Amino acid sequence: MNNKLGLYLHVPFCDSKCAYCDFYSYRADVLLYERYTDTLCEHIRLAGERLKRQVDTLYFGGGTPSLLGGERIKRLIDTVRASFKGEIDEITVECNPADDLKADFELMKKAGVDRISLGVQSGINSELKALSRRHSVSDVIRTVNAAKAAGIHNISLDLMLGIPHQTMESLKASLDFLLSLEPTHLSCYMLKIEPDTPFGRADIKTLDLPDEDTVSDMYLFTSEYLQKHGFEHYEISNFAKNGFRSKHNTRYWLCEEYLGLGPAAYSFVNGQRFSFDRNCEQYLTAPHISPDGEGGDFSEFCMLGLRLKEGLDFSELERRFGAKPTELLKTKAEKFRNTGLVDLTDRNLCLTVQGFLVSNAVIGELLF
Ligand code: SF4
Known part of the structure; x- marks a missing residue:
């Protein structure tokens, strides 16, 4: 067994809820950010003592991990380094372009963050509004420039396909916008309408969604267009410049092991899959783990492996x-x-x- 682990830290906070999102996240304040960081640090230390494994990729996902701010992110990274052996090859933080992150990026860079992932979703302001995203196109430009000015050049951008009002023309405009920012990596997901969300509860006709055939064409066009612009389509939804595949996420598709800490975080450790319950207050006071059986059997290995180009x-x-x-x-x-x-x-x-x-x-x- 590969002794190395990926470590995923879930940050379940968002300043507002996007209309399509069913991730576990909610609005919180600085006091809770502080308490949550303290708890995560404690859990990182405990996990390090118990597992005695090396961690070589670290991923802050959410929610909006950048809301924690550079100081708390640094504290968490320092705790990981002190608790687990091994060199960390990649440290990614998911960030929301709505916020002014200039000072945070500088702190993150000093702490060792070498990759950020930005939930851009579209390069068209009216589409962003329809998704109830907090940011605008100019916020994205400002955020990417701030990350680069801080010395973080490995930048992944998320794009959504099949969103309200999107057309082939507006998709191409979004792709051109993303490419103009010179990212190293792009994640392009099709919108899925989840039942327990404002989109899921809305009358579907009012959402002005492109039809299924158009969304399929959008996917094929995106793949072709990005490949033409030097990106490898290396996983169903992911594209990378040479040498910039996501190391952490690649673990998932190769069926390698990872530990996830935080409410709603999933893990695959020592052959077992398990998750923490979707309840932050419970996570802070008496975290509960739900086992999910053995992982890594033939079907699972194949199902994940077939997501990759290879x-x-x-x-x-x-x-x-x-x-x-x-x-x-x-x-x-x-x-x-x-x-x-x-x-x-x-x-x-x-x-x-x-x-x-x-x-x-x-x-x-x-x-x-
Ligand atoms: S910022 Fe991301 S995690 Fe937060 S509500 Fe929007 S889509 Fe969900």
């Missing part, structure tokens, strides 16, 4: 799980050989970009 290597599958399930998978994959959805060779199976688009259906057929 797909699955048959000799690696045989080494881990034996010949029988591997042969069965090869037989099922044969049915897809001439569909344009998979690339199948004697050594390897992977999804094409067309296959990425319908990955749930293809993976379902291949594995279940």
